[in-house]
Amino acid sequence: MATRINVTSYVPDSRAMAKKRAWSKSMKVDAVQIVDSYTIDKTLTQSELAKVKKLLINPRLEKEFSLSGGDFSFAIEIGFLPGVTDNVGKTVVEAIEGALGKKFKAGEAVYTSRVYIIRGTITKEQALEIALTLHNPLIERSLVYTQQDLKKGLPVAVPKVRLTNREELATVVPLLSMNDEELATVGKAGVLSKDGTRRGPLALDLASMQAIRDYFKSIKRNPTDIELESLAQTWSEHCKHTIFASEIDELTDGLYRGYIKRATKEIRKKKGKKDFCVSVFTDNAGGIVFDRDWIVTHKVETHNSPSALDPFGGAITGIVGVNRDAMGFGLGAKPVANVYGYCFGNPTDTRPLYRDKHMKEKMLSPRRILDGVVAGVNSGGNCSGIPTVQGFSYFHDRFRGKPLVFVGTVGLIPKKVRGRTSWEKSARPGDYIVVVGGRVGLDGIHGATFSSETMDSGSPATAVQIGDPITQKKMSDAIVKEARDLGLYNSITDNGAGGISCSVAEMAKECGGAKVNLEKVPLKYPGLSPWQIWISESQERMTLAVPPSKWKKLKALFDKRGVEATVIGEFTKKPHCEVWWGKTRVMDMSMGFLHDGQPEKKLVTKKPQYQFVVPTKKDFDIAHYLEAMIARPTLASHAFIAAQYDHEVQAGSVMKPLVGRGLVDSDTTVFRPVLSSNKGVALTSALYPTYTELDPYNMSACAIDTAVRSLLASGVRLDDIAILDNFCWSSSNDAGRLWELKESVRSLYDTSVAYGTPLISGKDSMFNDFKGYDAKGNPTHIAALPTLLVSAMGLIADARKTISPDFKIAGDSIYLVGDTKRELGGSELHLYLADKEKNTHAIGGAVPVVDTKKNKLVYAQYEKAVAKGIVASGIALGHGGLAYALMKSSLAGMHGALIDIARVGKGLTPTEALFSESQGRMLVSVSQKNKKTFETIMKGSAVKIGEVGGATLDIAVGARKIAKVNIDTLLADYRKTFKDF
16 A cells, blocks of 8 residues: 655745746746655555654654645646656665665555645646646656645555566567568667557668678578667667768778777877876776876766756766766776766757657757756766766757767776786676666667667657666675675676667677576566567666676675675677577577678768858957856856866865856866875866867867867876867768768877877767757757867876966966967857857858967976976966956956957957967966066967956056956856856
8 A cells, every 4th residue: 555745844945935936937926835745655554654754754844744625726746757767766765674674575666756836826827837847748747736636635646667568578570571661661760569669769771771681581580679679779879889980981991990099009109108098999988097006097978869858867877877987997997076068058048849740749948958967967976976076068059959968987996906907807608697786677778779860759758767876876886895806706897878788798799608588687667578678778787797606795795785786697608699588589699790790881071061251240349248258158157067066075176166266167177086195187178069160170179279288277297188089960971061070080180199198088979960840830950069079187296286277466477378360260259249140150260270289399388387386377278268268367366467468469459369269378377486487488489468466357458458347247247147047
C-alpha cells in the first residue's frame, strides 16, 4: 500500500517568493506555497511511518501539510514520468532503509513531486500556462487541480513503469531480402517492432546498410535486431567519428590521422625527453605527467542534443558522464576538477519554435535551456564532491535551435598502481565482465544515434537520461580509492554512448572477444526487451574486467559501499562478440566486422560563398560603447553561474573562477590537485564561432592562440601546455561545411605544431542543426555556428606565483604586449553593430591572422619577465579587444586607469585600436620599481599605454580625451545583464 507524505515550510520559502515574483508580472498572483511530496510505495506500519516523517520533516522549518479543504485558486503538481530517474526518491529510499533496517524489495520505491499552491485571481488557462513553465513534458508530468479536485487531499498515484510490449527474444530482421529503399528506411527510422512502429534512428546510411547486408549474406543468415542495434551504436558518428576518419579530397588519411594525430606525433618527437604525454587518443581521456609520482588527465565532452530536449537531464548526464571518462582512464583516475562551456541562444528570445508541423512539440526557450543546463551541471558537480573550477558562456542566435554544452573533467592518477604502469590496462581471456553502479532502464535508448542526427520531430524522448551523482560518487570512491589500489581488476571503461554494447565490445578488443549473458544485467524495472538492455545508456555505470579469483573480494567491497556489482559474462580469446538471452544466442558477430566493417567514405569539399558586409556605422561615442559592450551577453558577468558551482571542495583552488575585488570572470583558473605540493594545474578555453564562415583557418588559429596565451598570461610556460579540441559543426554532409571543417583542422595542425602544444584528447559533434517550424508553421532550419572549442591545460611550477588579471596598485604602469591591427571581422563590436543595423550579415571585415613565429618570440620574452617575478597582473586579449581587457582588469581590481592609445597600432582609428581582436596580445601591469627591467626584457614587443589609478577609466589619444567612465558605472553595466538570473 502506497503512502503520501506532504511537507511544506512554515518560514518564508525563497522558492515560493521567486515564483510569485515571476508570475505576478503577467497575472494576479497573491501568494504561492510550495509542498514537497513523497509517495512511498511500500507497506509501512504506523510506527514506521512516524519514523519516516521524522526523516523527511525538519521541525524547525517544516511541517506536514494537507491540501484537503484548503483555500486556493489552483494547485499544480509536477513529478517525473514513469521510468525517469528520481534522484531524491532514491536517496529517500536509502534513508528509510537505514532508519528502519528494512530493505525495499524489487518494485518498491519512493516517488517525489512538487506541488505549487497558487492563491490569486487567475484562470484555468493561466494555470495551465504556468504548468508549462514548470515542467518538461519529455520527462515530467503536470497535473492542475482545483479546490473541488482536492476535497479529499492529493491523490496517491504511483508512476510505476509497466511495459506490455516486451519482445522476449531477439527479432530477426529480414535484411537479405530488402531492396535499397527498404534498407534506407531501416537505417533512418529503425527496426520494425511487432506493433508495427519503428524503434527510432539507427543513423546508418545506405552504404552502411548494404555493407551489413553483405556481411550477413556471407554468413548465410539474417541479422537479429540486437546485432543491427549494436552496429548502429558502434558505427554512429558520435562513437566512430566517421567524418574525421574518412578520406577527404586529397587527404587520404583523413582529418584525424592526417592532421590531428600527426600533429601530436610530430610534437612529441620534437620534445624528445621533455615529452610529458603518457596516453593520448587511446583511452577515455588524455594524460600528461604532473610530477614524478602523478599523472593528470583531461577530457571534454559535448552533450548538445539531449540538452536541447531536456536541459537538466542532458547537462547532468554530460557532467557525470565525463567524470566517468576520468575514472575510465588507465586503471582509474580520481576526478579532481570539472569545467564547462555553454553556447546559448539569446535568453530574452521568446519566439516559439516547434519540432513538428502540427505545432504540438514546442521547443524549449533559450532561457529554459540556460536555466536547466546550469542546474544540471550544478547538481552533477556539487553532489559529486568535484570542484567546478572553470567555464564560460557564449551567446548567439544561431544556438537558438540547438545549444552547445561542453563539460570536462580533470583526473589524477598515480604513475604506478601496485607496481604496474597505471595508464596501461588490458582485459584478459577468462576475466569476468562486471558491471557496477546504476541499473538499466529505457533512458538513453538510441542516445548515440540520436546525437549523430539533426534534431527534428523524429528525435526520440528515450534518448534523454538523468544522471544520479550520488550513486556515481559512491561508485567512484569504491573504484579509485579502494578497488584500483587493491588490484582487483585488469581493465575498466565507462558505460557511455551505446551502453554495455559499446563498453564490452571496446574492452573485448584488448583480449579477443566476449560472451555476455544479458538476462543477468540488473534492471530498474521488469519488461525490457533484450535489445533495449544491450544498448541502454542508463547512467552511472562502469564495466570492469575482473579475474575470477578476485571476484568475491571485489563483490564484498562494493556491497559494503552500497554499490551494485554483477557478473554478466566473460572475456574470451575467440574474436567474436556473443550475446545470450538465457539459452538462446541472440548475437554472434566477428569483432573485426563490428569495429572495422563500416564502409569507407570519400568526402568532397567546396568552398562556400557568403555575402558578409562591413557595418556602415562610423560615428562612435567611445564611452557609450564601453558601457554597451561590457553588458553584451557574451561579455557580461556570468557570476550567476560560477557562484552556484562549488570550486572550493577538495581544497585545491588557487585562482578562482571569480577574481579580484570586483569578482570578475577569470579566463584562467588554477588549482592544486596534490595538496602536499605547490605545483598547480591551470585551465582555460577559447572559441570564435563567428569567425568560421569568414575565415575557418584563422578561426582555429585564434582559438588556439587565445587559449595558449591565457595560460601564459597567468604564468604557465609554453612548453608546459597541452590542448584539447572539440568540434561542433552543423550540416556536415554539406560540401561547404566540410571545406570549413577541413580548413579549420588544417589550421589546428599548423598552429599546434608551431607552438609545440600536443593535442591529447578531442571529441566532435557534427550535426548541430534544428529543422522544424516557426510560429506561423513555416519550415525553418537553424544551423549552429560551426564551432571549435580549444581547451588548454598547463602546469605551473609554483601555484603561489600565479598571475591574476586584476590591476593591483595605483601608479603601476600598464603595457600592451603584441601588435594591434585592423582586424574586426566577426568581432564583438561588429556583432553589436549588426544587431543595431538589424543585418546579421554586417559582421564582415578582416579576421585576426595569427603570426605564430613572431608570437613565440614575444611569448619567450614574457616568460622571462614572469620568471623574474615582475609582472603584477596579466590578461590575454580576445573577444572585445583591448577595451574589454582594460575594463576587466580595472573592475577586477576596482582601480581606474589613465590610458593613452596613441601608440596602439599604426593608422588605426580609436575604435579600431580599442575593439580590434588581434591575437598575440596581453595587457600587463608592472610596478614602478620593475618598469625598466620589464621594458628591457620586452623590448620591441610591448608599449606602455597608461597607469593604474583613480576611480574612472580615462581613455585618450595623445592630448585628446575620448572617453571617461566611472568604474562603479562599468561594474553596474557588467552585472546588469544577468542580474535577475
